[in-house]
Amino acid sequence: MIHRVTTVRSRIEVTYTLPATSRRAAAALARAIALEQTAEMPEETVPRRIAPLVVGRVARVTRNGTRRWRVALSYEPEVAGGELPQLLNLLFGNVSLLDGIRVEELTLPPAVLKRFPGPRFGIAGLRRIAGVTERRPLLCAAAKPVGLTPVELAAICERFARGGVDIVKDDHSLSDQRWAPFRERVMRCQEGVARANAATGGHTAYFPQVSAPVDQLEERLAVVREAGCRGVLLAPMLVGLDTVRSLAERSGLAILGHPSFAGPYFGRRRGIAPAVLLGQIFRLIGSDGVIFPNPGGRFPWPVQVCLAVVERLRGPLGPIAPAMPVAGGGVDAGRVRYWMRLYGPDIIYLIGSSFYRQRDLEDAARRGVALLRAGHLTREARGA
Amino acid sequence: MIHRVTTVRSRIEVTYTLPATSRRAAAALARAIALEQTAEMPEETVPRRIAPLVVGRVARVTRNGTRRWRVALSYEPEVAGGELPQLLNLLFGNVSLLDGIRVEELTLPPAVLKRFPGPRFGIAGLRRIAGVTERRPLLCAAAKPVGLTPVELAAICERFARGGVDIVKDDHSLSDQRWAPFRERVMRCQEGVARANAATGGHTAYFPQVSAPVDQLEERLAVVREAGCRGVLLAPMLVGLDTVRSLAERSGLAILGHPSFAGPYFGRRRGIAPAVLLGQIFRLIGSDGVIFPNPGGRFPWPVQVCLAVVERLRGPLGPIAPAMPVAGGGVDAGRVRYWMRLYGPDIIYLIGSSFYRQRDLEDAARRGVALLRAGHLTREARGA
Numbered sequence: 001m002i003h004r005v006t007t008v009r010s011r012i013e014v015t016y017t018l019p020a021t022s023r024r025a026a027a028a029l030a031r032a033i034a035l036e037q038t039a040e041m042p043e044e045t046v047p048r049r050i051a052p053l054v055v056g057r058v059a060r061v062t063r064n065g066t067r068r069w070r071v072a073l074s075y076e077p078e079v080a081g082g083e084l085p086q087l088l089n090l091l092f093g094n095v096s097l098l099d100g101i102r103v104e105e106l107t108l109p110p111a112v113l114k115r116f117p118g119p120r121f122g123i124a125g126l127r128r129i130a131g132v133t134e135r136r137p138l139l140c141a142a143a144k145p146v147g148l149t150p151v152e153l154a155a156i157c158e159r160f161a162r163g164g165v166d167i168v169k170d171d172h173s174l175s176d177q178r179w180a181p182f183r184e185r186v187m188r189c190q191e192g193v194a195r196a197n198a199a200t201g202g203h204t205a206y207f208p209q210v211s212a213p214v215d216q217l218e219e220r221l222a223v224v225r226e227a228g229c230r231g232v233l234l235a236p237m238l239v240g241l242d243t244v245r246s247l248a249e250r251s252g253l254a255i256l257g258h259p260s261f262a263g264p265y266f267g268r269r270r271g272i273a274p275a276v277l278l279g280q281i282f283r284l285i286g287s288d289g290v291i292f293p294n295p296g297g298r299f300p301w302p303v304q305v306c307l308a309v310v311e312r313l314r315g316p317l318g319p320i321a322p323a324m325p326v327a328g329g330g331v332d333a334g335r336v337r338y339w340m341r342l343y344g345p346d347i348i349y350l351i352g353s354s355f356y357r358q359r360d361l362e363d364a365a366r367r368g369v370a371l372l373r374a375g376h377l378t379r380e381a382r383g384a
Numbered sequence: 385m386i387h388r389v390t391t392v393r394s395r396i397e398v399t400y401t402l403p404a405t406s407r408r409a410a411a412a413l414a415r416a417i418a419l420e421q422t423a424e425m426p427e428e429t430v431p432r433r434i435a436p437l438v439v440g441r442v443a444r445v446t447r448n449g450t451r452r453w454r455v456a457l458s459y460e461p462e463v464a465g466g467e468l469p470q471l472l473n474l475l476f477g478n479v480s481l482l483d484g485i486r487v488e489e490l491t492l493p494p495a496v497l498k499r500f501p502g503p504r505f506g507i508a509g510l511r512r513i514a515g516v517t518e519r520r521p522l523l524c525a526a527a528k529p530v531g532l533t534p535v536e537l538a539a540i541c542e543r544f545a546r547g548g549v550d551i552v553k554d555d556h557s558l559s560d561q562r563w564a565p566f567r568e569r570v571m572r573c574q575e576g577v578a579r580a581n582a583a584t585g586g587h588t589a590y591f592p593q594v595s596a597p598v599d600q601l602e603e604r605l606a607v608v609r610e611a612g613c614r615g616v617l618l619a620p621m622l623v624g625l626d627t628v629r630s631l632a633e634r635s636g637l638a639i640l641g642h643p644s645f646a647g648p649y650f651g652r653r654r655g656i657a658p659a660v661l662l663g664q665i666f667r668l669i670g671s672d673g674v675i676f677p678n679p680g681g682r683f684p685w686p687v688q689v690c691l692a693v694v695e696r697l698r699g700p701l702g703p704i705a706p707a708m709p710v711a712g713g714g715v716d717a718g719r720v721r722y723w724m725r726l727y728g729p730d731i732i733y734l735i736g737s738s739f740y741r742q743r744d745l746e747d748a749a750r751r752g753v754a755l756l757r758a759g760h761l762t763r764e765a766r767g768a
Contacts, residue, residue: 042740
């Protein structure tokens with residue numbers, strides 16, 4: 001019993017679900033995972049001195065539906081050595097190549113958590129950047145499509161800002177295309193937003209997309225800072241999870257994490273549960289906000305999966321600050337009232353197509369913000 | 385007809401398989417993908433001037449089994465702008481979040497191919513580094529497990545080198561753990577290999593594992609060069625695909641790409657075909673050798689999937705040099721003769737557990753190399 005407590009507190013614990021026809025087979029597969037992820041050699045060939053140090057341990061095996069089992073393994077943190085690439089390797093390196101195995105839960109001990117930056121701004125910081133003092137959800141709009149000129153994109157940003165959205169971000173496909181080279185686009189768009197803010201007295205923030213080749217990241221971030229932007233959009237699976245971790249530690253900019261290219265991890269019977277990859281790992285590496293595909297949009301995520309992501313982003317995680325969930329992927333402005341009841345005030349609604357369908361972007365944005373304010377006031381009146 | 389030819393030559397073409405109950409539904413989903421991956425807004429809201437420039441085009445829709453369809457889409461290369469993160473985004477960014485869609489084929493036009501380094505050493509270069517003049521497969525062994533000291537790991541490297549393996553690589557879980565700090569491990573292991581080479585007159589190369597935090601990569605590569613190593617092991621999904629691309633362009637070291645953490649992409653009805661991700665993208669970013677899980681080992685890949693990977697690594701790809709396939713994941717030294725007939729001479733066999741089970745590593749390695757030489761001579765005698 002004492003051993004269990006020590007294990008949970010000081011070791012990395014990973015829960016996997018896996019296919020097996022019996023408890024015995026499930027336990028055998030769990031032991032195979034414990035070896036594969038650490039010593040990566042047959043049990044009998046692991047030097048006797050090493051095995052108790054490095055080989056993972058099977059803590060629990062429980063049934064999880066028909067022919068599925070849930071196994072909890074614990075690993076010695078030093079195997080990951082406080083490095084993100086090795087932590088990912090330990091969590092799901094080689095066993096990601098086996099069919100039907102899924103990472104369901106991840107528990108990191110304090111000694112590992114403290115090696116990661118987590119959100120530098122987080123929920124409170126994003127509110128500060130967008131100048132939102134009420135405890136209401138934030139509204140984010142996206143400037144698009146790729147192919148427009150910097151002047152055209154800036155005009156869109158300006159209209160959204162005049163309508164009072166809290167954050168305008170670039171679409172994640174805007175980078176450095178010839179139609180709108182990076183520097184000119186960022187400068188123009190920020191000017192457009194600043195012009196709108198000056199006219200309305202608002203505080204809209206503009207977050208450029210910077211998922212660029214790694215050797216151009218510093219230069220692009222310098223442009224972003226020069227323009228006076230306070231945050232950026234980054235897709236961790238496009239630029240590398242550890243690249244985002246490194247930028248979060250030293251860029252001084254807020255980061256919205258985008259799930260582009262992460263989809264293959266989200267199989268029902270393979271990959272990594274969204275609550276772990278988006279809710280914990282994206283947060284751990286320093287995303288201040290994390291975009292997830294909200295139900296009812298273009299991507300078919302069940303509401304309980306999204307709630308689990310939201311919970312992991314905002315819930316306790318040792319010394320790591322909470323991150324802002326960002327509901328995207330086709331949020332209908334007309335249904336925001338429904339989502340507000342579900343998610344509460346600490347969330348960002350990223351509205352794209354629904355605004356563009358309304359043609360008058362400024363008016364669409366204005367009505368969107370009014371809805372969030374009204375919902376907030378209703379909640380306040382109810383004493384929520 | 386002229387239009388089709390132009391399209392194929394100058395545009396990026398991606399073939400996806402997807403679920404649909406009719407041709408009409410498949411075509412509609414294909415159009416939705418074409419929009420999602422580019423303009424990312426409803427068709428009717430894309431500015432009329434922009435649509436023909438940036439929105440993907442559906443080239444072909446063909447049946448692919450029961451309720452599965454194969455659709456070929458073409459994209460304007462400038463949408464990716466010659467940047468790897470945006471190329472990945474265009475290929476499978478948001479649609480990776482949809483169920484049941486898989487990237488089956490990727491054809492890049494010359495203008496895109498020339499933006500990527502490809503293997504700097506490739507098949508010929510790895511032979512040169514390992515001093516192998518015969519046209520036989522190479523043998524690679526792995527130093528492990530994590531938890532050993534630098535002296536113990538060096539002893540293993542030395543024994544493999546004395547046995548004559550062509551390359552000794554670190555296990556992909558060796559990084560900078562307190563049991564064997566990076567610098568000391570690399571120096572000792574390289575010394576061990578050099579000692580063996582001096583004794584036998586051999587040319588075994590030692591490739592350290594460097595999938596490190598991105599801000600420590602330069603320092604680690606400097607250690608690798610200082611030690612006199614000519615190549616490294618890198619797991620692109622752990623450090624970022626574009627990080628490997630950048631290192632391939634400027635490190636001057638040969639790169640073995642490891643598939644750790646890439647498994648979720650290899651679903652049968654989701655993700656990216658291994659021939660595309662390992663065979664084309666890993667090669668495009670500059671992997672000189674690419675490790676894949678060989679059939680009959682610990683990972684259940686069908687032989688035709690592996691053959692497709694091998695074919696894509698070695699086959700023509702514009703100006704990009706061929707890369708060496710590395711069959712791993714539990715290759716049985718006793719079955720190498722079988723695989724040699726299948727794969728031919730341009731391949732590396734990565735043998736781990738099978739050697740460790742034999743206890744005498746030097747002898748096991750010696751017999752492994754003898755097998756490859758004999759197989760080669762047999763082929764020569766047959767006029768192969």
